[in-house]
Amino acid sequence: MNLYETLLTALKTQGKRITPQREAICRLLAESDEHPTARQIYETLKAQFPSMSLATVYNTLDVLVSVGAINRLGSAGDDTVHYDADTNPHINLACIKCHRIIDLPSEHIQALQEEVARNSQYRILGGRVLYYGLCPECQREAVEGGR
Secondary structure: OOHHHHHHHHHHHOOOOOOHHHHHHHHHHHHOOOOOEHHHHHHHHOOOOOOOOHHHHHHHHHHHHHOOOOEEEEOOOOOOOEEEOOOOOEEEEEEOOOOOEEEEEOHHHHHHHHHHHHHHOOOOOOOOEEEEEOOHHHHHHHHHHOO
């Protein structure tokens, strides 16, 4: 099952109807390597679904987070919650200037998740490791702007 189908299945298991709007939200999450906010998702899809509300986006995201299908990352220095559809163990790096978030795979994070599951006997649904800093582009801009 691909990520899009996994997200739809997660909604179905929670008793949610699979509307065209929810399908579009799931497709956007599944096909993007970005870490969008609810508002970004809404702005991207509102032309296609003029009657869709921001509440629909938030409600869909909340259900997906509650079952561990996506992760809620929190702010990237912009006081806005970002979402990540990649629930495989990895590190997120957030730039506090441009607010872009990227993924960084790490074998250490995978090992840490396995250790946490083993030692706690929890069924781990997801986790997050989020580092903040300045991305290479924003560092370059800062140096060039200081000349």
